[in-house]
Amino acid sequence: MMDKHWTAMHRQTTLLPSEYMRRFTKCKSYLKRLRQENLLLYYEIEAGLFHAMRWIDGLHGGWDSPTSHARGMFTGHWLSAASMAYASDRDAELRLRIDDAVDILARCQEENGNGWAFAVPEKQLLWLRRGGRAVNCLYSFHKTMMGYMDAFLYAGSSRALDIMRGCADYFYRWSDDITRQEMDRIMDDFESGGILEVWAQLYAETHDEKHLALMRRFERPRLYEALLEGRDFLTNMHANTTIPEILGAAACYEATGEERYRRVVEAYWDQAVTRRGMYATGGQTCGEIWTPAGELMTRLGELNQEHCTVYNMIRMADALLRWTGDMKYADYIERNLKNGVLAQTFLTARSVEVLKDPYPPREYLVSYFLPMGFGVTKKWGTETDDFWCCHGSAVQANAQFTHRIFYETPDGIALGQYIPARLELGEGTITIEQADMSGEHISLTGVRAAERPHRPDTLEYVIRMDFPQEKEFTLLLPMPWWLSAPARVDIDGENVLGEKGRFLAIRRAWRHQTVTVRLPKTLTAEPLPGEPGVVAFMDGPLVLAGLTDGQYALRGDMRNPRSILRPHEERWWSSWRPTWRTIGQTKTIVFVPVQTITEERYNIYFPVSE
Numbered sequence: 001m002m003d004k005h006w007t008a009m010h011r012q013t014t015l016l017p018s019e020y021m022r023r024f025t026k027c028k029s030y031l032k033r034l035r036q037e038n039l040l041l042y043y044e045i046e047a048g049l050f051h052a053m054r055w056i057d058g059l060h061g062g063w064d065s066p067t068s069h070a071r072g073m074f075t076g077h078w079l080s081a082a083s084m085a086y087a088s089d090r091d092a093e094l095r096l097r098i099d100d101a102v103d104i105l106a107r108c109q110e111e112n113g114n115g116w117a118f119a120v121p122e123k124q125l126l127w128l129r130r131g132g133r134a135v136n137c138l139y140s141f142h143k144t145m146m147g148y149m150d151a152f153l154y155a156g157s158s159r160a161l162d163i164m165r166g167c168a169d170y171f172y173r174w175s176d177d178i179t180r181q182e183m184d185r186i187m188d189d190f191e192s193g194g195i196l197e198v199w200a201q202l203y204a205e206t207h208d209e210k211h212l213a214l215m216r217r218f219e220r221p222r223l224y225e226a227l228l229e230g231r232d233f234l235t236n237m238h239a240n241t242t243i244p245e246i247l248g249a250a251a252c253y254e255a256t257g258e259e260r261y262r263r264v265v266e267a268y269w270d271q272a273v274t275r276r277g278m279y280a281t282g283g284q285t286c287g288e289i290w291t292p293a294g295e296l297m298t299r300l301g302e303l304n305q306e307h308c309t310v311y312n313m314i315r316m317a318d319a320l321l322r323w324t325g326d327m328k329y330a331d332y333i334e335r336n337l338k339n340g341v342l343a344q345t346f347l348t349a350r351s352v353e354v355l356k357d358p359y360p361p362r363e364y365l366v367s368y369f370l371p372m373g374f375g376v377t378k379k380w381g382t383e384t385d386d387f388w389c390c391h392g393s394a395v396q397a398n399a400q401f402t403h404r405i406f407y408e409t410p411d412g413i414a415l416g417q418y419i420p421a422r423l424e425l426g427e428g429t430i431t432i433e434q435a436d437m438s439g440e441h442i443s444l445t446g447v448r449a450a451e452r453p454h455r456p457d458t459l460e461y462v463i464r465m466d467f468p469q470e471k472e473f474t475l476l477l478p479m480p481w482w483l484s485a486p487a488r489v490d491i492d493g494e495n496v497l498g499e500k501g502r503f504l505a506i507r508r509a510w511r512h513q514t515v516t517v518r519l520p521k522t523l524t525a526e527p528l529p530g531e532p533g534v535v536a537f538m539d540g541p542l543v544l545a546g547l548t549d550g551q552y553a554l555r556g557d558m559r560n561p562r563s564i565l566r567p568h569e570e571r572w573w574s575s576w577r578p579t580w581r582t583i584g585q586t587k588t589i590v591f592v593p594v595q596t597i598t599e600e601r602y603n604i605y606f607p608v609s610e
Helices: 019-033 041-046 073-089 091-113 121-129 138-157 158-175 180-189 195-206 209-217 221-228 239-256 259-274 308-324 327-344 389-399
Strands: 013-015 346-347 364-368 406-409 410-413 421-424 428-432 457-468 472-477 487-491 494-498 503-509 516-518 525-530 531-538 543-545 566-567 580-582 590-593 606-609
Touching: 013 019, 013 073, 019 073, 019 091, 019 327, 019 346, 019 389, 041 091, 041 239, 041 566, 073 138, 073 389, 073 606, 091 138, 121 138, 121 180, 138 158, 138 195, 138 209, 138 239, 158 195, 180 221, 180 308, 195 209, 195 239, 209 239, 221 259, 239 259, 259 308, 308 327, 327 346, 327 389, 327 472, 327 503, 327 543, 346 389, 364 389, 410 566, 472 516, 472 525, 494 503, 580 590
Parallel strands: 410 472
Antiparallel strands: 013 421, 346 364, 406 410, 421 428, 428 457, 457 516, 472 503, 487 494, 487 516, 525 531, 531 543, 531 606, 543 590, 566 580
């Protein structure tokens, strides 16, 4: 079965201009702004390499402060994100930073002398076995080792792999006399992060039996058994404790081919998504825990949709997409990219009154949660004072867009997402561009200005094939769940229709073709699971947020959302704007995509009655 899986083609993919490329560029700039001496400080202190009289400028705060048991954790995220970003565009400066960091971390490991390559004392593992204070130490160790593995996998650093081997030797010795019962207790009582995943990745590279043994030791049998028996093991459980453990099971399946690991991943998805339902944005959590199945209304508030869960569930959906080719996983990824990652990371405030605003736009790095209560606001982290876990998942998510675009399939190439990018195949290229639907190149005084009187209700993408010789293969195009009518695909004057909820397969000999994909969309009202009278409005794939400071009920026909909302200031000069407003209500509320919200108060959900 393994040979039938899709393979992500991120190493051959480069982003083209789009909102995704803008976020990627912002993320990379942030990675470069962080100073190397601060990222590596605690590792050097632990190895005795830090000189006490050296001046420390710009010391990190929050989770990366000197008093945090998780200090040094973000360095692993930085190394992972920097390596992924380098793999996307071969930025030479970033590569030098990666190599320099790995060299210093390797020296720290050498000075420690026993394989230890972390930013905290080894005694944290002693506390862990005693059942003491080191609640997140395995979680933090995973983030560091994740950085080492990704520096090898994406930046080709063999020295980073050597560091990882040393870490594995240390953990093999540490865990050698731990019984299964004791390890079960440790795994149940403390957050282990994705430590299982790095052992599986390491084993996949080395095929060392010692690394396979480590992988087996860090499994989570009690969780696996509950999932495979179909028991609800997730309600009120900390979500991002278990999601990385299941990503570890996915990595174990890909490293060994053992079907039991795949069954665990599929059972988790069934519990977490299929049976539980989700918010319109794609999230399912409140206060970092899984909500009860079908009872999401009881958990609307300030603490919905932790960004780490968004990122890690996207990764799980990606694994399932590669294994099955099922369109529902591509739909889930799109929903969470557009209403999670783009709504919670690396935003720029856009003034409503651009011409009157004398100040430059303000940048926003990460919102730990995406609140979904009434009259709520996003709470933003700073660049160096917080370093929440979501800082880490934010930089990785924005460095990893190329992982979701092109996939090699057994008989061709599949598009996972319509993200503008170029795929280099050696013998040719495939590019995806979003057609200019804004009218920005239409003269305000020319006759063409009237050709499109209103905001477009179609998303249009152009896929260009360029091969020196004919190349026959099957191209799979995603037909998303939100299509309001069959998609129209034009190839050299030939028309093909695509039905939503599946991949449209087109097999032919390709050379110099232009494929135009038109995806019709409309305004919809999506009920909250378990609450048919409470809805979120969506413009195609985008969740809309109403700018209001408290709960407000609307009247109208949910089956005809345009009886409730209509376009608002849809055209500014030469550009279309994605704004809406209520009609026929006692109060006028303006709606904008939730991905554009920065400091405004908003509601996502509204009770609606006829």
